Amino acid sequence: MENTHEVLEKLKSFDIALKETNLYPLTSSGIKVFQINLGKLCNQGCRHCHVEAGPDKKEIMTKETMKMCLKALRKGGYPVVDITGGAPEMNPDYRWFVKECKGLDRTIKTRTNLTVLTENGYSDMPDFFKDNKVEIIASLPYYLESTTDTQRGSGIFKKSIEALKMLNNTGYGVEGTGLTLNLVYNPCGAYLPPSQKSLEMDFKRELKRRYGISFNSLFTITNMPIGRFFKFLRDSNNFVQYTEKLQSSYNPAAAVSVMCREIVSIGWDGSIYDCDFNQMLGIRCNHGAPDHLRSFEPDKLNKRRIVTGFHCYGCTAGAGSSCTGAVA
């Protein structure tokens, strides 16, 4: 098996790549998106998941921490709230939190794995989303059952299609309704995503033709060598080739627009991170920036230096990758 530590030591550090392209140090350009991870509880256990979310996870954001989030949101004035997880809908205070964010007149985006909407107790979620004008960002690795189920588990594709039909019936992804349904593609293996534009055309054509499903935009997201995807890379002897690929595909144009420059990521326990990936690696904000909601200071976060690591090559490879897809 490949020794992953030795492999990383031999590769060029991300900070050197930044220096060589006059982008060092990487700093925030001002926060526009307040991203909140409501916890690791999920009804799925996807093989690529950097969160390592699952049904047995106990890390769940409390209502008290959510109140701290709302206080920070008011203080920072951020226009967009991006709610993620695990399956954020499974947090017992999810609906309360969404309504509170709506009360603050923010653009609310929620990540969903789709299948949770088909479970008992969640079938009314599409109407809830609609009533609160939530923008949905839903995971669907591919329009074929074999690929999706390989990544996310047996039976997931069929439930995902069922959920997408529910969302379309509520008006999501339908032209003229103003209800946004975006889909997320992750490669089902150790390779980079294809062109977002060309894959979006494929998804739109095939989902319409096969299932009568429509949606707004497709986001292609690169798999990070973190969490379960790291384990897959290590155990399948793909770690060397994938990490070398990420490093050799470094694109300075993607680094300029990298998402951590415009977001701040809040962990289930109120810790503050530069992004969801740093969160999963346990790397809190640093360089003088607050690292917990208790000491939240918008000015320091807006100007902060970002903590980087080798995994940052994942967001800067090729066309780049972010929570809203390709960046360059």
Place this chain on the structure above:
Amino acid sequence: MNTYYNPEDLQKFSSVGKDAPELWKKFNEWYGAVFAEGALTEREKALIALAVAHAIQCPYCIDAYTQASLEKGANKEQMTEAVHVASAIRGGASLVHGVQMRNAAEKIGM
């Protein structure tokens, strides 16, 4: 175990340019232009390359263009059909020479 082919050698392809750098440079420029988007998309070209790789049975090319096809958005169904196209042409090329066999047999036969 000794083997003629070593997957790690694909990463060392550029070493063939060491003793003929100008030719290597020209090859790279032409190669890059061939695979750029043109009248055919990058994905179509990757699938063609994958098919040709199977026709000539180059293990380096099969590795490289499997990855390239996936990264250009092709799926395994499309890639498998491409391999069948290569196989059909190779098989058909052998079979059509059977006409020559028949011609030769007729010439010398009664």
